[in-house]
Amino acid sequence: MRRAAAPAAWAACALATALAAGGCTGPPAAAGGPDGILTSSWGDPQNPLEPANTNEVQGGKVLDMVFRGLKRYDPRTGRAQDMVAKSITTTDARTFTVTLQPGWTFSDGEPVTARSFTDAWNYAAHVDNVQNNAPFFADIEGYDEVHPADGKARAKTMRGLKATGERTFTATLTGAYPAWPDTLGYQAFLPLPRSFFTDHDAWLDKPVGNGPYRIASYAKGSGMKLRRWDGYRGPDRARNGGVDLTVYTDAGTAYTDLMAGNLDLVDDVPATQLKFVRNDLGDRYVNQPALIIQTLAFPMYRKEWSRPGMEKVRRGLSMAIDREQITRRIYQRTRTPADDWTSPALGARGGYRALCGAACRYDPAAARKLIAEGGGLPGGKVTLTSNVDTGSHRAWMDAVCHSVNRALGERTACTVDPVGTFADFRNRTTSQRMTGPFRSGWQADYPLIQNFLEPLYRTGGSSNHGDFTDRSFDRLVDAANARRDPAAAVGDFHAAEAVLAEQMPAIPLWYQNGSAGWSERLAGVTLNQFSVPVYDRITVL
Amino acid sequence: MPDKTAAPEATEAAAKTATTTVTTAPDAVLSANAPKPEKARSLWSDAWRDLRGNPLFLISSALILLLLVISAFPGLFTSASPRDADLANHYLQPPNWGHLFAPDWFGYDGQGRSIYARVIYGARASILVGVGVTLLVTIVGTIVGMLAGYFGGLTDSLLSRITDIFMGIPFMLGALVVLTSFANRAIWVVILALVFLGWTTIARVARGAVVTIKQADYVVAAKALGGSTTRILLKHILPNALAPIIVVATIALGGYIAAEATLSYLGVGLADPTVSWGVDVSSGREQLRNAPFVLIVPSVMVSITVLAFLMFGDAVRNALDPKMR
Numbered sequence: 001m002r003r004a005a006a007p008a009a010w011a012a013c014a015l016a017t018a019l020a021a022g023g024c025t026g027p028p029a030a031a032g033g034p035d036g037i038l039t040s041s042w043g044d045p046q047n048p049l050e051p052a053n054t055n056e057v058q059g060g061k062v063l064d065m066v067f068r069g070l071k072r073y074d075p076r077t078g079r080a081q082d083m084v085a086k087s088i089t090t091t092d093a094r095t096f097t098v099t100l101q102p103g104w105t106f107s108d109g110e111p112v113t114a115r116s117f118t119d120a121w122n123y124a125a126h127v128d129n130v131q132n133n134a135p136f137f138a139d140i141e142g143y144d145e146v147h148p149a150d151g152k153a154r155a156k157t158m159r160g161l162k163a164t165g166e167r168t169f170t171a172t173l174t175g176a177y178p179a180w181p182d183t184l185g186y187q188a189f190l191p192l193p194r195s196f197f198t199d200h201d202a203w204l205d206k207p208v209g210n211g212p213y214r215i216a217s218y219a220k221g222s223g224m225k226l227r228r229w230d231g232y233r234g235p236d237r238a239r240n241g242g243v244d245l246t247v248y249t250d251a252g253t254a255y256t257d258l259m260a261g262n263l264d265l266v267d268d269v270p271a272t273q274l275k276f277v278r279n280d281l282g283d284r285y286v287n288q289p290a291l292i293i294q295t296l297a298f299p300m301y302r303k304e305w306s307r308p309g310m311e312k313v314r315r316g317l318s319m320a321i322d323r324e325q326i327t328r329r330i331y332q333r334t335r336t337p338a339d340d341w342t343s344p345a346l347g348a349r350g351g352y353r354a355l356c357g358a359a360c361r362y363d364p365a366a367a368r369k370l371i372a373e374g375g376g377l378p379g380g381k382v383t384l385t386s387n388v389d390t391g392s393h394r395a396w397m398d399a400v401c402h403s404v405n406r407a408l409g410e411r412t413a414c415t416v417d418p419v420g421t422f423a424d425f426r427n428r429t430t431s432q433r434m435t436g437p438f439r440s441g442w443q444a445d446y447p448l449i450q451n452f453l454e455p456l457y458r459t460g461g462s463s464n465h466g467d468f469t470d471r472s473f474d475r476l477v478d479a480a481n482a483r484r485d486p487a488a489a490v491g492d493f494h495a496a497e498a499v500l501a502e503q504m505p506a507i508p509l510w511y512q513n514g515s516a517g518w519s520e521r522l523a524g525v526t527l528n529q530f531s532v533p534v535y536d537r538i539t540v541l
Numbered sequence: 542m543p544d545k546t547a548a549p550e551a552t553e554a555a556a557k558t559a560t561t562t563v564t565t566a567p568d569a570v571l572s573a574n575a576p577k578p579e580k581a582r583s584l585w586s587d588a589w590r591d592l593r594g595n596p597l598f599l600i601s602s603a604l605i606l607l608l609l610v611i612s613a614f615p616g617l618f619t620s621a622s623p624r625d626a627d628l629a630n631h632y633l634q635p636p637n638w639g640h641l642f643a644p645d646w647f648g649y650d651g652q653g654r655s656i657y658a659r660v661i662y663g664a665r666a667s668i669l670v671g672v673g674v675t676l677l678v679t680i681v682g683t684i685v686g687m688l689a690g691y692f693g694g695l696t697d698s699l700l701s702r703i704t705d706i707f708m709g710i711p712f713m714l715g716a717l718v719v720l721t722s723f724a725n726r727a728i729w730v731v732i733l734a735l736v737f738l739g740w741t742t743i744a745r746v747a748r749g750a751v752v753t754i755k756q757a758d759y760v761v762a763a764k765a766l767g768g769s770t771t772r773i774l775l776k777h778i779l780p781n782a783l784a785p786i787i788v789v790a791t792i793a794l795g796g797y798i799a800a801e802a803t804l805s806y807l808g809v810g811l812a813d814p815t816v817s818w819g820v821d822v823s824s825g826r827e828q829l830r831n832a833p834f835v836l837i838v839p840s841v842m843v844s845i846t847v848l849a850f851l852m853f854g855d856a857v858r859n860a861l862d863p864k865m866r
Binding site for chain 2: 239252270272274275277322325329330338394395398402403405406411412415416418420
């Protein structure tokens with residue numbers, strides 16, 4: 001509604017530009033061709049854009065445009081491919097030697113060296129810097145000294161990380177971890193320029209990286225302008241002039257703006273529009289399986305949810321949710337009912353298997369019985385919490401509550417607590433202020449089953465916001481990581497998943513497809529496995 | 542929403558004319574020796590006669606009566622529950638206009654809930670907010686206005702400036718700010734927030750009326766006879782200042798109902814599991830293209846209710862303000 005008047009204003013603008021070039025800056029920029037700039041919807045990131053502190057989708061989207069790491073996951077196949085790395089070699093799967101490609105620089109001209117990586121990683125791991133992704137470095141020798149479980153750090157840098165030359169460094173892990181190089185495409189492992197350390201505040205205002213785009217301007221809460229960096233020498237130069245990201249607090253508004261021609265690309269098509277999307281956009285719409293699962297995590301840091309016996313209540317709640325109807329009606333089948341804690345996009349070889357079993361099937365009678373056996377809901381009530389600015393989360397939360405209330409035969413046992421913005425919701429999640437189940441959407445950082453389990457459910461995991469802890473689960477994950485044979489590792493992860501099926505620290509809801517719609521100005525729009533648009537391949541007509 | 546900028550002037554003017562012509566109870570004291578008219582014709586009986594023949598009044602009061610019954614006994618009108626959701630069988634099922642009073646009369650919403658049942662049960666929230674706010678606003682406003690008008694001087698300056706300060710707060714913005722600071726918004730929180738911001742109009746009207754009445758002969762006489770302040774305020778001033786206050790209050794009532802719907806729509810008013818028209822309009826907005834009736838039915842209910850109260854208020858004003866006759 002607020003934007004209703006805008007098209008008219010731009011029409012006037014176009015007239016003005018015809019008479020005198022320049023002067024009008026309203027999106028979308030009229031120019032097409034290789035320098036054309038596209039506009040895209042965005043959500044406000046939770047944190048300043050420090051790579052090691054960003055473990056959510058919206059910040060990750062920008063980091064993927066502004067940075068390139070040692071490896072990058074091929075947008076089509078998902079395989080980890082060398083980017084800045086020339087080679088990563090090892091003889092014992094424990095000590096890795098990393099050699100960098102020559103010629104990489106940051107957009108401020110500083111060359112990318114071995115120290116760009118080691119300094120960044122040491123910064124990320126150090127306890128004083130309070131970085132969300134610090135646990136990703138826990139495999140490196142000396143992590144426990146810079147990031148002890150409690151108390152002060154005993155060292156400034158990790159022993160296991162040594163720059164051995166201008167473009168080589170070695171990383172020694174605490175144990176064998178053959179799949180380690182494949183995790184290096186994640187944003188926690190990105191390099192950082194000197195300016196990050198020397199003038200931190202200025203860097204945060206306008207992050208400098210080594211990727212195909214540079215940040216032209218960033219206004220927190222409203223948007224970011226990214227421009228192609230012409231000095232980029234990597235293999236994936238941007239095929240457009242830049243991207244203007246605009247923050248929307250409601251996916252419906254973004255979609256309306258796309259239809260009105262005020263926006264070029266929407267990567268979160270609202271559920272209520274799914275019926276019309278083919279009609280509205282024709283083939284300018286993509287909907288494909290992605291490495292995303294939505295779950296409802298329990299705040300295990302609260303006694304009423306974690307005391308013995310509650311695992312029955314948690315399982316019972318899972319069985320009270322009619323996933324089939326919700327994905328069919330509300331999501332028009334762009335979600336698939338979940339039956340494990342990973343994603344079918346991993347494939348059976350990658351480790352996907354329906355391990356949740358009966359605990360993920362709708363069975364109101366069994367649900368009622370289990371919840372009663374476990375002592376009932378705490379105080380007879382349960383409140384679901386999620387942000388409601390993206391993903392049509394309000395609709396499914398209501399539907400899940402109705403399903404639970406129906407199964408329990410009570411009308412107001414389950415209620416929802418909608419949180420206005422993603423950033424606010426993330427803050428409540430990470431500061432552990434939840435009183436009941438909260439949405440925990442997981443978009444994999446890299447296409448390995450380990451990434452769906454370890455960060456979320458291992459004791460102290462980087463995204464284990466419910467504080468779940470289980471000794472046998474931890475042991476199985478550690479065993480899996482040490483395996484050289486991928487199939488054997490998957491076997492251990494399956495055993496670990498069986499623990500989750502028993503304990504139910506998070507209820508699997510559904511697997512999410514990635515979806516995007518775009519305007520007639522764009523071509524070559526694709527989504528990667530993480531359902532983020534591959535911006536550098538988009539061309540503006 | 543209650544219009545705070547235009548209303549006071551107009552209503553205050555109306556208030557003055559109304560109060561100057563009031564010659565009811567006090568006359569009995571003052572004109573004991575005067576020849577008695579055949580029948581005592583008070584402002585109220587005149588107004589009542591006027592209203593009885595006014596179709597506007599009859600229609601609106603019938604509607605209001607119906608709404609009151611619905612909100613008191615929603616169970617009489619529907620057997621369905623507003624919270625029973627059946628996604629499997631009733632997702633966005635279109636209305637069946639022929640099925641009068643059946644759960645599917647107005648169709649089902651995006652959660653598979655009967656819209657008819659939700660509309661019936663949603664009436665209570667709207668009526669409670671409307672009537673509750675109006676009553677409290679009238680009480681608070683009348684007390685403040687009467688004290689300011691009667692005592693004058695420092696008391697008047699102080700109370701009038703406080704009124705001005707509250708009047709300076711934009712109504713919607715103020716309500717948004719107040720309500721967002723409450724995590725758990727029960728219905729009384731919404732009522733109190735609206736009262737907090739809404740009492741000023743009545744206070745001004747009451748003060749204006751009292752200032753005029755204070756100089757009337759019967760008040761002076763009561764004072765001369767040694768009547769206590771409380772007695773004068775309650776027996777002589779209040780009954781005569783009541784007419785303009787009632788006029789303003791009844792007209793504002795519709796506005797408060799609309800305000801509740803607006804706030805609930807914006808997500809800061811009532812929230813689930815309270816059933817409210819504003820909440821339903823808000824969720825219906827998303828379905829506008831799929832199923833417009835989900836949005837339209839509760840919107841129409843808000844409109845009808847607000848209209849009924851506005852018409853009622855209009856009729857009452859016409860009856861109580863002789864200039865309008």
